[in-house]
Amino acid sequence: MTRHTYPVPALFGDYLRAAAGLIPAVAVPAIAPVGIFEATLLGGVALLFAAFGIRTALRQFTCIEVTAAALRVSGALRTKISWDELDRMRLAYYSTRRDGRDGWMQLELRSGWSTLRVDSRIIGFSELVTSSAQAAAMRGLQLDPATSANLQVLGIERRAVMAPSRELAAGGAE
Amino acid sequence: MLGYVVRRILIMLPTLIAISIVIFTIINLPPGDYFSTYIAELQSSGEAADLAKINFLKAQYGFDRPLWEQYIFWVGGLLHGDMGYSFAYNLPVNQVVGDRLLMTFIVSFATILFTYIVAFPIGVYSATHQYSWSDHLLTFLGFLGLATPSFLLALVLLYLANVYFGISIGGLMDPKYVDQPWSFSKVVSVGAHLWIPVVVIGTAGTASMIRRLRANLLDELQKQYVVTARAKGLRPLKLLFKYPLRMALNPFISDIGSLLPHVISGAAIVSVVMSLPTTGPMLLDALRSQDMYLAGSFLMFMAFLTVIGVFVSDLALAVLDPRIRLQAGRTQ
Numbered sequence: 309m310t311r312h313t314y315p316v317p318a319l320f321g322d323y324l325r326a327a328a329g330l331i332p333a334v335a336v337p338a339i340a341p342v343g344i345f346e347a348t349l350l351g352g353v354a355l356l357f358a359a360f361g362i363r364t365a366l367r368q369f370t371c372i373e374v375t376a377a378a379l380r381v382s383g384a385l386r387t388k389i390s391w392d393e394l395d396r397m398r399l400a401y402y403s404t405r406r407d408g409r410d411g412w413m414q415l416e417l418r419s420g421w422s423t424l425r426v427d428s429r430i431i432g433f434s435e436l437v438t439s440s441a442q443a444a445a446m447r448g449l450q451l452d453p454a455t456s457a458n459l460q461v462l463g464i465e466r467r468a469v470m471a472p473s474r475e476l477a478a479g480g481a482e
Numbered sequence: 483m484l485g486y487v488v489r490r491i492l493i494m495l496p497t498l499i500a501i502s503i504v505i506f507t508i509i510n511l512p513p514g515d516y517f518s519t520y521i522a523e524l525q526s527s528g529e530a531a532d533l534a535k536i537n538f539l540k541a542q543y544g545f546d547r548p549l550w551e552q553y554i555f556w557v558g559g560l561l562h563g564d565m566g567y568s569f570a571y572n573l574p575v576n577q578v579v580g581d582r583l584l585m586t587f588i589v590s591f592a593t594i595l596f597t598y599i600v601a602f603p604i605g606v607y608s609a610t611h612q613y614s615w616s617d618h619l620l621t622f623l624g625f626l627g628l629a630t631p632s633f634l635l636a637l638v639l640l641y642l643a644n645v646y647f648g649i650s651i652g653g654l655m656d657p658k659y660v661d662q663p664w665s666f667s668k669v670v671s672v673g674a675h676l677w678i679p680v681v682v683i684g685t686a687g688t689a690s691m692i693r694r695l696r697a698n699l700l701d702e703l704q705k706q707y708v709v710t711a712r713a714k715g716l717r718p719l720k721l722l723f724k725y726p727l728r729m730a731l732n733p734f735i736s737d738i739g740s741l742l743p744h745v746i747s748g749a750a751i752v753s754v755v756m757s758l759p760t761t762g763p764m765l766l767d768a769l770r771s772q773d774m775y776l777a778g779s780f781l782m783f784m785a786f787l788t789v790i791g792v793f794v795s796d797l798a799l800a801v802l803d804p805r806i807r808l809q810a811g812r813t814q
Contacts, residue, residue, distance in 0.1 A: 340561075340562060401806040402486040453725065453729075457805045457806065461806045
């Protein structure tokens with residue numbers, strides 16, 4: 309079994325981002341009256357950054373446990389994804405830079421109504437992706453071209469398909 | 483995805499602040515202001531200027547204050563939806579722009595539709611029939627369209643219509659409808675005049691999009707997954723629409739960034755040549771006469787739309803194709 313948590317220093321930047329968006333979006337209409345269009349725009353921005361701040365706080369107290377049979381999330385948002393019920397796996401890469409550097413990845417796993425999104429700052433992200441890719445391979449899930457390409461760049465897909473871990477194989481056979 | 487949206491918005495804010503500083507600085511670079519030009523014009527024609535009114539306007543809009551204070555005043559107004567006052571039109575900027583905005587929207591959306599409707603099938607056909615005589619013909623026409631400046635095409639069409647058909651194709655409607663309220667006959671008149679500016683403005687963009695779509699689709703069609711799908715016996719049309727065409731559409735999505743400001747600004751030079759009542763010529767006049775609030779606020783509005791457009795296209799690309807794309811062949 310492996311445990312994965314977000315390191316607090318990695319989330320510090322997200323707290324700053326949430327504050328950097330939320331403070332001006334609330335301060336501008338508080339200082340002087342604004343029109344209906346501006347109020348709607350700033351209100352939307354404030355809601356977005358507030359949601360981002362809340363999500364960051366939830367992530368700080370989230371712990372993901374990966375076993376041979378399932379992936380369990382403990383913390384404020386509890387969920388469980390059994391590997392043999394995995395319906396969808398998506399690995400996306402995002403970067404705000406034109407040259408595509410300094411980006412981050414997001415792994416999305418879905419099983420029935422349960423969805424889990426994890427980003428690459430979590431401790432042991434590559435192990436998490438490897439386990440997910442192995443489970444997806446064993447389930448015969450079709451991956452979209454972007455996920456396949458991202459897995460290939462990480463050098464995970466081939467390993468996952470050719471040598472599924474003994475632990476996961478045993479779990480999948482249960 | 484939420485993290486991506488938040489980061490992109492945080493990048494937009496300093497970008498907009500930087501653009502506003504650049505716009506304000508450039509507009510204030512020429513010596514004097516709108517009032518000094520106006521007074522000089524009146525004095526040269528021997529007329530007396532209403533100095534009391536001019537001083538009142540100068541004080542009201544902060545022309546007697548330092549530049550940084552004027553900038554704060556202007557940006558503060560923009561944040562509260564006040565785009566300022568056009569001294570040339572003697573109207574608030576919102577009203578001056580509003581009159582022409584509808585016409586600009588009509589011309590620009592028709593042009594965008596024309597570009598997509600024409601470029602899309604031709605680009606796909608050219609790529610799937612590479613090096614056929616029809617591909618060569620369409621490529622030739624594409625290069626011709628790319629190489630011809632829009633205003634030149636407008637001048638040629640105006641000349642030909644006048645010499646051979648004895649009609650004037652300038653404007654967006656018959657002259658008798660210009661100051662009339664909207665009616666069915668006015669709509670018909672606009673419809674009858676619309677196709678000429680649409681073809682003139684849209685030709686270069688259409689040709690460019692055909693070339694890009696053809697090149698992208700050819701790249702995709704030569705990839706291994708297409709060869710594998712062909713070998714497995716997938717029907718050609720289904721194969722084309724399933725992945726290669728979707729991947730080749732990325733430049734169309736990227737173009738959203740430039741579409742929004744284009745919709746508002748219109749093609750300024752073509753509008754001047756064809757006497758179109760769009761916002762392009764108005765912006766040129768405002769810049770020439772140093773009508774600071776009209777020019778500055780309108781440019782800022784266009785910059786805002788550009789930034790929003792790039793944001794939307796980045797978002798669409800991130801949703802549709804979130805692959806690692808690192809330039810210079812580096813991966814991480």
